[in-house]
Amino acid sequence: MRKYEDTYRHKGLRKKLIDILRDKGITDNNVLDAINNIPRHFFLDSAFDEIAYEDRAFPISDGQTISQPYTVAYQTQLLQLKPGDKILEIGTGSIYQASVLAEMGTKVFTIERQKNLFEKTKQFIFKTKYPNLKFFYGDGFEGLPTYAPFDKVIITAAAPFVPPKLIEQLKTGGKMIVPVDEGSLQRMLRLTKNADGSYEEEVFQNFSFVPMLSGRNG
Numbered sequence: 370m371r372k373y374e375d376t377y378r379h380k381g382l383r384k385k386l387i388d389i390l391r392d393k394g395i396t397d398n399n400v401l402d403a404i405n406n407i408p409r410h411f412f413l414d415s416a417f418d419e420i421a422y423e424d425r426a427f428p429i430s431d432g433q434t435i436s437q438p439y440t441v442a443y444q445t446q447l448l449q450l451k452p453g454d455k456i457l458e459i460g461t462g463s464i465y466q467a468s469v470l471a472e473m474g475t476k477v478f479t480i481e482r483q484k485n486l487f488e489k490t491k492q493f494i495f496k497t498k499y500p501n502l503k504f505f506y507g508d509g510f511e512g513l514p515t516y517a518p519f520d521k522v523i524i525t526a527a528a529p530f531v532p533p534k535l536i537e538q539l540k541t542g543g544k545m546i547v548p549v550d551e552g553s554l555q556r557m558l559r560l561t562k563n564a565d566g567s568y569e570e571e572v573f574q575n576f577s578f579v580p581m582l583s584g585r586n587g
Contacts, residue, residue, distance in 0.1 A: 373494060375408040382422035383409070389424050390442050397446045403472040404442060409435075411494055412463045431483045431586075433579060435463040436525060440576055447546045447559050447573065448521050450475055457516075457538065459509035459581065460525035462486060464493055464502075470523070471499040478516050480505045483586050510583045512538045519543060526581035527555045536560070536568060548578045 387405050395401060410421035412435055417427055426434045444466070448456075452474035458467050461481035470477045479502065481487040487506040495502075505513060509524070510532045517538035522545040524535075529551050539545060539562040548555035557573040 373408075373411055375411075379408060379410060379422070386422045386424060386438055390439060393424075393439055395439070395442045395446055397442075399450070399473055400442050400445045400469070403445075403469045404438060406472055407465070407468050409438070409465060412465045412468075429463050429486075430489075431485050433462050433483065433486065435465050436578075441466050441469055443557070443574070443576075444523055444525070444546050445469055445473075447557070448523060448544060450521065454520040455516075455518075457512060457519040457522045457535070458525065459512075459523070459532075459535070461490060461504060462525060464490060464495075466523070466525055467502055468495060468499065471495075471502040475501065475521075477502045478505065478513055478519070479503070480507050480509050480513065482506075482508060482582065482584065506585065508584050509581060510534060514538060521545070522547075524548065524581060525578070527551070527578040528581045531558070531560065531568075536562060536566070548576050551580070553577055 458479040461479040490504040518540040524547040545560040559571040560568040
């Protein structure tokens with residue numbers, strides 16, 4: 370059984386990471402505080418313990434990754450979160466991004482299509498800390514219509530197009546953060562839904578994500 374410890378050394382490394390994120394342009398103190406409060410090394414294999422606070426992505430199981438902290442901070446900052454916001458996250462993965470959202474006082478509904486990764490959510494170390502975090506096994510392109518509408522949607526994989534069903538599940542005035550385009554780089558978009566179901570589009574930096582795939586795996 371793995372022993373989870375958050376030492377003074379780990380906390381010091383997190384503070385250095387926060388300084389890096391600030392230098393890269395992350396200005397939302399609520400986002401930075403959430404990342405500073407969460408032991409990222411808990412979300413990685415113990416073999417990564419010494420490098421868990423480097424600002425880079427690492428592999429997890431099933432060909433997926435835990436996103437670079439800057440990417441997590443960037444997407445979260447674009448969401449413009451308020452406490453109590455109801456968030457749909459597509460791509461649970463390591464649960465790190467979902468934990469940052471939950472740490473910020475939002476209600477998080479997160480979908481994972483990889484059965485093995487979804488099964489690991491049952492042993493999630495922070496289950497009691499984040500009762501506002503709900504896990505689902507399913508197809509991200511379908512979303513969670515039963516729980517809609519959502520204030521915000523965040524997609525943590527490279528979408529080939531803006532998923533129409535996820536736009537439908539947004540409240541009027543709600544925002545979606547999604548990296549769009551096939552290939553090695555994606556444009557980070559922020560979409561704001563209009564009353565007629567259309568949306569306004571803002572384009573931000575380019576990032577590289579694993580592809581968003583339809584259906585369930587496993």
